Amino acid sequence: xxxxxxxxxxxxxxxxxxxxxxxxxxxxxxxxxxxxxxxxxxxxxxxxxxxxxxxxxxxxxxxxxxxxxxxxxxxxxxxxxxxxxxxxxxxxxxxxxxxxxxxxxxxxxxxxxxxxxxxxxxxxxxxxxxxxxxxxxxxxxxxxxxxxxxxxxxxxxxxxxxxxxxxxxxxxxxxxxxxxxxxxxxxxxxxxxxxxxxxxxxxxxxxxxxxxxxxxxxxxxxxxxxxxxxxxxxxxxxxxxxxxxxxxxxxxxxxxxxxxxxxxxxxxxxxxxxxxxxxxxxxxxxxxxxxxxxxxxxxxxxxxxxxxxxxxxxxxxxxxxxxxxxxxxxxxxxxxxxxxxxxxxxxxxxxxxxxxxxxxxxxxxxxxxxxxxxxxxxxxxxxxxxxxxxxxxxxxxxxxxxxxxxxxxxxxxxxxxxxxxxxxxxxxxxxxxxxxxxxxxxxxxxxxxxxxxxxxxxxxxxxxxxxxxxxxxxxxxxxxxxxxxxxxxxxxxxxxxxxxxxxxxxxxxxxxxxxxxxxxxxxxxxxxxxxxxxxxxxxxxxxxxxxxxxxxxxxxxxx
Numbered sequence: 387x388x389x390x391x392x393x394x395x396x397x398x399x400x401x402x403x404x405x406x407x408x409x410x411x412x413x414x415x416x417x418x419x420x421x422x423x424x425x426x427x428x429x430x431x432x433x434x435x436x437x438x439x440x441x442x443x444x445x446x447x448x449x450x451x452x453x454x455x456x457x458x459x460x461x462x463x464x465x466x467x468x469x470x471x472x473x474x475x476x477x478x479x480x481x482x483x484x485x486x487x488x489x490x491x492x493x494x495x496x497x498x499x500x501x502x503x504x505x506x507x508x509x510x511x512x513x514x515x516x517x518x519x520x521x522x523x524x525x526x527x528x529x530x531x532x533x534x535x536x537x538x539x540x541x542x543x544x545x546x547x548x549x550x551x552x553x554x555x556x557x558x559x560x561x562x563x564x565x566x567x568x569x570x571x572x573x574x575x576x577x578x579x580x581x582x583x584x585x586x587x588x589x590x591x592x593x594x595x596x597x598x599x600x601x602x603x604x605x606x607x608x609x610x611x612x613x614x615x616x617x618x619x620x621x622x623x624x625x626x627x628x629x630x631x632x633x634x635x636x637x638x639x640x641x642x643x644x645x646x647x648x649x650x651x652x653x654x655x656x657x658x659x660x661x662x663x664x665x666x667x668x669x670x671x672x673x674x675x676x677x678x679x680x681x682x683x684x685x686x687x688x689x690x691x692x693x694x695x696x697x698x699x700x701x702x703x704x705x706x707x708x709x710x711x712x713x714x715x716x717x718x719x720x721x722x723x724x725x726x727x728x729x730x731x732x733x734x735x736x737x738x739x740x741x742x743x744x745x746x747x748x749x750x751x752x753x754x755x756x757x758x759x760x761x762x763x764x765x766x767x768x769x770x771x772x773x774x775x776x777x778x779x780x781x782x783x784x785x786x787x788x789x790x791x792x793x794x795x796x797x798x799x800x801x802x803x804x805x806x807x808x809x810x811x812x813x814x815x816x817x818x819x820x821x822x823x824x825x826x827x828x829x830x831x832x833x834x835x836x837x838x839x840x841x842x843x844x845x846x847x848x849x850x851x852x853x854x855x856x857x858x859x860x861x862x863x864x865x866x867x868x869x870x871x872x873x874x875x876x877x878x879x880x881x882x883x884x885x886x887x888x889x890x891x892x893x894x895x896x897x898x899x900x901x902x903x904x905x906x907x908x909x910x911x912x913x914x915x916x917x918x919x920x921x922x923x924x925x926x927x928x929x930x931x932x933x934x935x936x937x938x939x940x941x942x943x944x945x
Contacts, residue, residue, distance in 0.1 A: 395526055395529070396526060396529055396530055396533055399526060401580060402520050402526070402530060404579065405520065405575060405579060406530075406537055407537075409538075409572055410538070410540070410541055411568050411571050411572060412472070412569060413538050413541030413545065414541045414544055415545075415567070415568025415569065416545065417541060417542060417544075417545020418545055418561045418564055418565050418568075419482075419561060421545070422486075422561035423495070423499055426486055426492070426495055427496065445503075445754060446500075447504040447507045448503070448507045448510075449750050449754075451504060451507035451508070452510070452743040452746035452747040453740070453744055454743070455508040455510075455739070455743050456515075456739040456740040456742055456743020456744065457739065459508075459516075459738075459740075459742075460736065460738070460739040460740050463583055464512050464516040464582045464583070464739075465516065465576055465579055465580065465582055466581065467512045468516065468576050469573055469576045469577065472569045473569070475502050475569050476570055476573065478498055478502045478505070479563070480562075481498055482498050482499070483563045486562060487559045510742065511739045511740075511743040512739065514729075514730065514738070515735070515739040517530060517534070517730070518731075518735070518738075519582040520579065520582070528671075531671075531726045531727050532669070532671045532723050533668075535664075535671065535719055535722060536665060536669055539668055540665060542661050543661045552564065613732060615790055615792070616791045616792060617729075619786065619788065619789065619790025619792075620725060620729055620732070620791060621745055621748060621787075622783050622786055622787040622790065623725060623783050623784045623786075623788070624745060624752075624787075625748055625749055625783065626752070626782070626783025627688070627721055627780050627784075628749040628750075628752040628753040628756065629753065629755055629756035629759075629760075630756060630760075630779060631718055631756065632754060632755065632760075633756035633776060634695065634698075634714065634756075634760075634776070635757060636760065636761045637760060637761060637773070638657060640769055641698060641707060641769060642656055645769050645770075646701070646703065646704050646707055655704060656704075656708060659709070659711030659712045660711055660715045661715075662715075663694075663712030663713060663714065663719070664715045667690075667717060667718065667723075671687070671720045671723035671724065680727055681791065683720060683724040684721060684724040684725060684787075684788060685784055685785070685788060686720065687718070687719075688780055688784035689717070690714075690717030690720065691714050691718045691780055692778070693713060693714075694713035694717055695773045695774070695777040696773060696777040697709075697710035697713065697714075698714065698773050699773035699774045700770055700774075728791070729742070729745070760776065763775075803907075804825050806828060806856065806907070810824050810882075824917070827913055827914070827916070828854065828907055828909065830910070830913045831854070831907035831908055831909040831913070832907070832908045832910075833856075833905065833906075833907060834908050836903070836905070838901065838903050840900045841897060841898070841899045842899065842900065842906070843883075843894050843896075843897065843898050844897050845863075845893075845895065845897045847894050848893060848894075849887025849888050849893065849894055849911070850888075850910070850911055851884055851910060851911065851914075852882065852883075852884045852885050852888055852909045852914040853883050853907065854882050854909070855877055855878060855879050855881050855882070855883075855904065855905075856879060856907060857905040858900060858902045858903055858905065859877070859900075859904065860877045860878075860883070860898055860899065860900055860901055861875075861877075862874040862875050862876070862896050862898050863897045863898075863899065874896060883898055884898075
């Protein structure tokens with residue numbers, strides 16, 4: 387599959403495309419807000435120290451709250467967490483607009499900005515855990531992360547420019563109000579997206595093709611200890627990259643003023659290189675991630691990042707430095723997309739929020755450490771040696787990380803299962819349930835070959851499985867009350883049966899027999915009930931089949 391085909395699939399996934407567009411609008415609003423906030427603080431205080439304190443204070447909630455945020459993401463509805471945090475931040479933006487309009491003390495503005503950052507700390511672990519639940523299959527996961535990074539970096543370029551125009555024409559208050567509007571837009575988008583709790587996506591580690599035993603037992607997801615080594619490797623690569631990029635952000639000023647003699651305006655030029663390179667890297671990752679292995683992409687992006695860093699240490703001109711900065715930024719984004727995709731596939735969904743929260747804390751601390759340590763070292767030994775050493779550090783971190791990662795990256799559901807899940811997701815019965823979530827459940831099912839005439843379930847027996855028909859015809863009979871069996875209906879491919887007894891705990895209400903040779907997927911009761919609990923509106927829709935629900939929903943029958 388080519389990159390363009392992968393992006394077309396993302397556009398066809400309506401929940402995913404709506405989420406990406408909504409968060410893109412919100413990201414532009416965030417940059418409007420950040421520019422306006424820094425202007426307000428400096429205009430009111432004329433204190434560069436306070437400006438630095440505000441910047442540091444906005445990072446502190448991410449260090450303190452990312453792990454608790456991950457715990458929350460693993461315990462509650464992830465869509466609801468995103469919705470609550472966006473609404474809360476929108477309300478805070480309205481409060482900031484009022485404070486700015488009324489010339490309130492700058493300390494009140496700073497306090498509200500830190501509160502907004504506290505809510506923002508819940509965003510990254512939650513969205514990282516939520517995104518795999520609304521992609522339809524593995525083929526969409528990498529490109530979805532690439533599209534996310536592309537739009538986020540476009541917002542990095544667009545947002546400050548829009549902020550400048552808006553502030554020049556309408557004043558600072560309008561920037562805060564517009565950010566509040568952007569949060570309202572993304573909240574409206576989230577309101578219509580599927581609810582997801584931990585355990586409901588297709589790419590949890592352990593959902594390997596054929597992982598179900600012949601007896602249909604559901605495989606246990608790996609423990610944290612089982613994935614500790616590969617997660618540590620991935621974290622090592624991320625932490626070293628964050629350290630180097632944090633230092634690069636500060637050294638940009640020294641590069642422009644001292645090494646290149648381009649003055650303070652050269653800093654803006656180099657920062658533009660970061661933005662351009664980030665967009666190019668995000669776009670490139672979209673092409674790479676559908677045609678190459680994730681480990682190779684991670685290492686390739688690291689080498690590109692390292693090459694840009696080393697080149698920055700020796701470049702003689704601003705133009706060449708711009709190119710080097712773009713190369714470093716592009717490599718960093720390729721690493722980010724590959725690392726995120728590996729992380730999402732590697733860590734079981736039930737603990738993904740906590741793992742992402744821990745990783746966010748460590749990378750934030752590494753970024754802050756790089757921002758502090760690398761400029762100090764540059765003052766002692768020079769900018770060039772420090773950047774070359776940083777390049778060596780990120781290569782060592784990536785090589786060591788990939789070595790620890792090993793061959794533990796799990797595969798998604800086999801193509802046949804993914805195709806069945808996509809077809810089932812199109813039925814009215816499963817409307818709103820992501821195909822990825824269905825594929826996750828079906829990957830645990832036991833394939834069954836059945837000859838014509840064999841009974842699958844018998845009326846009056848306890849319910850123990852849910853069935854999906856892959857091939858053949860199956861007949862549903864009422865054989866109760868001692869009367870001759872009565873044919874109720876005939877079922878075919880992509881139809882299902884067996885759900886009512888599992889939902890209600892009642893015995894089977896009919897007998898299902900293979901009318902022809904056929905193939906089934908048999909899903910054990912616990913896995914089926916987990917699927918139902920992950921989609922809160924699925925249970926009433928299934929029960930509606932037997933309560934005179936809409937005719938369009940009558941696509942399956944339960945004995």
